[in-house]
Amino acid sequence: MSIGVIFVWLALAIYAIIIWKAKIIDKKERKWVILVLALAIAVSVLAMQNMFLNGITSFLGNTFGRITRLVVKI
Amino acid sequence: MTQKISNYQLIVLVANFILSSSVISLPQIIVQVGEQNAWLVPIILYPIFLLMIFLIFGKTSKDEYKNLFAIGKRGSLLEKGFVFLFFLFVFLVLIRDLRAMIDFISSVLLPNTPLDILMILSILVIVYIAMSGLEVIARINGIHFFLLTLVTIIIPFLLINESELDNLLPLPNVSMIKALFQSSYVGFSWLGEFLLFLLIIGNVNPIKAARKAVIQGTTLGFFLFLIVLFFQIIVLGTKIVTEATYPAYILVQQIHLTDFLDRLDLFIVAIWLPTIITKIAFLFYAFNHCLSMYYKSNTNKFMFPISFILGYLSILLFKNSMEHLHFSFEVWCSLGLILELMILILFIIVKKSAKKKGLSNENESN
Numbered sequence: 001m002s003i004g005v006i007f008v009w010l011a012l013a014i015y016a017i018i019i020w021k022a023k024i025i026d027k028k029e030r031k032w033v034i035l036v037l038a039l040a041i042a043v044s045v046l047a048m049q050n051m052f053l054n055g056i057t058s059f060l061g062n063t064f065g066r067i068t069r070l071v072v073k074i
Numbered sequence: 075m076t077q078k079i080s081n082y083q084l085i086v087l088v089a090n091f092i093l094s095s096s097v098i099s100l101p102q103i104i105v106q107v108g109e110q111n112a113w114l115v116p117i118i119l120y121p122i123f124l125l126m127i128f129l130i131f132g133k134t135s136k137d138e139y140k141n142l143f144a145i146g147k148r149g150s151l152l153e154k155g156f157v158f159l160f161f162l163f164v165f166l167v168l169i170r171d172l173r174a175m176i177d178f179i180s181s182v183l184l185p186n187t188p189l190d191i192l193m194i195l196s197i198l199v200i201v202y203i204a205m206s207g208l209e210v211i212a213r214i215n216g217i218h219f220f221l222l223t224l225v226t227i228i229i230p231f232l233l234i235n236e237s238e239l240d241n242l243l244p245l246p247n248v249s250m251i252k253a254l255f256q257s258s259y260v261g262f263s264w265l266g267e268f269l270l271f272l273l274i275i276g277n278v279n280p281i282k283a284a285r286k287a288v289i290q291g292t293t294l295g296f297f298l299f300l301i302v303l304f305f306q307i308i309v310l311g312t313k314i315v316t317e318a319t320y321p322a323y324i325l326v327q328q329i330h331l332t333d334f335l336d337r338l339d340l341f342i343v344a345i346w347l348p349t350i351i352t353k354i355a356f357l358f359y360a361f362n363h364c365l366s367m368y369y370k371s372n373t374n375k376f377m378f379p380i381s382f383i384l385g386y387l388s389i390l391l392f393k394n395s396m397e398h399l400h401f402s403f404e405v406w407c408s409l410g411l412i413l414e415l416m417i418l419i420l421f422i423i424v425k426k427s428a429k430k431k432g433l434s435n436e437n438e439s440n
Contacts (some may be wrong), residue, residue, distance in 0.1 A: 001411070002188070002190060004188065004190035004193075004194055005189050007194060008194060010381055011378075012379060012382070015378050015379065019375065024375065025375060027367070028111075028369075029371070029373075029376075029402055031377065032376055033375070033376065033379075034099075036376050036379040036380055036383065037379050039177075039379070039383050040379040040382045040383050040386075043382075043383050043386035043387060043390065044382070044386055045210070046386070046390055047190060047386050047389055047390055052390050052391075052392075052393045053387070053390045053391050054303040054313070054390075054391060054392060054393045054397055056391060056403070057391050057392060057400075057401050059398060060401070060405045061337075061404060061405055062370065062399070064404075064405045064409040064412075065163075065400070065404035065405045065408070067408040068260075068334060068403075068404045068407040068408045069404065070406075071256060071259055071405070071407075072107055072256045072257075072259060072260055074105065074106070074107070074403055074404060
């Protein structure tokens, strides 16, 4: 596990504790907090496993990038 | 309470949107396509951008802008579509700029530091600024962009001994028109990021002078970009500019005032870095603002975890710096252009429908 991921998890844990203890979120906002925390942990795990999401950028390269290549020879 | 920014702050923000990220590697691709005449690109694009500003403003009142990005109101489908497009635009610019800054630090300043550590450290600084709000972002930008403007204006005097006017030859002729338009196509989406000001137009005080401020900001941004581009061509020549990843950095490395003052590049980078950090902080603010419309409360409680999500995405979406450059040069030219034009068209339509609604409400009340 890299030091970066450990730091991020620690920072997120402190954030969650502060948010919960200080009671600055209501019931409606709680689901959003859980969602963003889960997403942040998920992307940090992906980064730790070197699982890149470059399929998205490759797709954009094949679509919009092709339009550019039609106009300009790069 | 609505946060207010002055017209001076709007001027430097607009100029920052145009200059700070474009200056990293955009000259490379513009010069590759337009060769020694690429310095004409900002001059070609400037009138088009002025036209866009006049189309955006027209005859408008403050309320039209105020309601556009108002959180918690029920908007029409068109308005929601406009906000979604703006959200997508902000997201893509944010991911691209954050990765560009991290890659720059990684390859020039801290080559032995892992990317994720650089990302985390950058995010911590940026999110601290972004969470402080628009006024703080505008004030920080006001200080740092002023310094960057000074340095950019001084650059011609510092580099006069290194300039070689022969690098501009052959001079522009009819056969170069196609290449110039192609390089203008490449540059449009990057320089068109000045449209980010649409988010804060309701926060400008006084609103009447906002159009003038946006025009002045655009002029300043274009002028500074023109200086950098022109001096890259005449000092480095087209060959070095097209082959260097960061031609602007190589340009400032050419400054040799005396024997003991030849590392001014670090000083200039130290001035440029805060401006791009401020731009990314503004993008975080804009991202959070657009997201607030979906969970219908204006809060930055979620900004901290969201900033890490975006930071990691900027690493995960590009396997290496080459993929990022391909995205910036190939994908963004068309994708950015399409997004910017759609935002512009939708903005004008939404503004007109808001005006009609306002008129019909007035008639009903009478």
